[in-house]
Amino acid sequence: MNISALLEILKDRSVYDIGAAADMLWINIEDRYAIDIQSPFRVTANGKIVLSNTELYLEQDDVKQSISKCRSLLELPCKIENIRIAAHNDLHISLSNGNVIETFTNSADAEDEQWRIFERHNDEKPHYAAYPFEICEE
Numbered sequence: 742m743n744i745s746a747l748l749e750i751l752k753d754r755s756v757y758d759i760g761a762a763a764d765m766l767w768i769n770i771e772d773r774y775a776i777d778i779q780s781p782f783r784v785t786a787n788g789k790i791v792l793s794n795t796e797l798y799l800e801q802d803d804v805k806q807s808i809s810k811c812r813s814l815l816e817l818p819c820k821i822e823n824i825r826i827a828a829h830n831d832l833h834i835s836l837s838n839g840n841v842i843e844t845f846t847n848s849a850d851a852e853d854e855q856w857r858i859f860e861r862h863n864d865e866k867p868h869y870a871a872y873p874f875e876i877c878e879e
Contacts (some may be wrong), residue, residue, distance in 0.1 A: 744869045755818040757838065784840070815840050821834060831843065857869060
């Protein structure tokens with residue numbers, strides 16, 4: 742399988758949960774797939790930014806509150822209508838309720854991981870990791 746095939750598999754699947762670990766946003770898609778985002782990102786609901794990477798640097802209680810609010814505004818679970826890779830390996834996820842999750846590559850360092858998509862609980866399947874100039878199967 743390649744990254745294009747994996748993105749196609751993710752369409753019409755449901756985002757069940759989002760959360761944060763340090764400065765990384767994680768997205769659980771059903772109980773099978775995950776996306777970890779280490780680059781700048783924004784989550785929009787009803788056309789307004791409801792979460793960005795900036796909030797992950799707040800005090801821990803404030804991060805939890807921001808994530809909780811975001812979960813509520815996204816109305817999880819919701820289906821992925823479209824998922825695509827844009828210029829500079831930016832990731833764009835359109836959800837069925839009109840909400841959007843986007844990443845923004847802001848590094849020229851070829852070794853700076855931006856995001857990765859993988860099958861959870863399966864060490865046999867590769868991870869697809871996006872860097873500023875390439876997407877690698879790891």
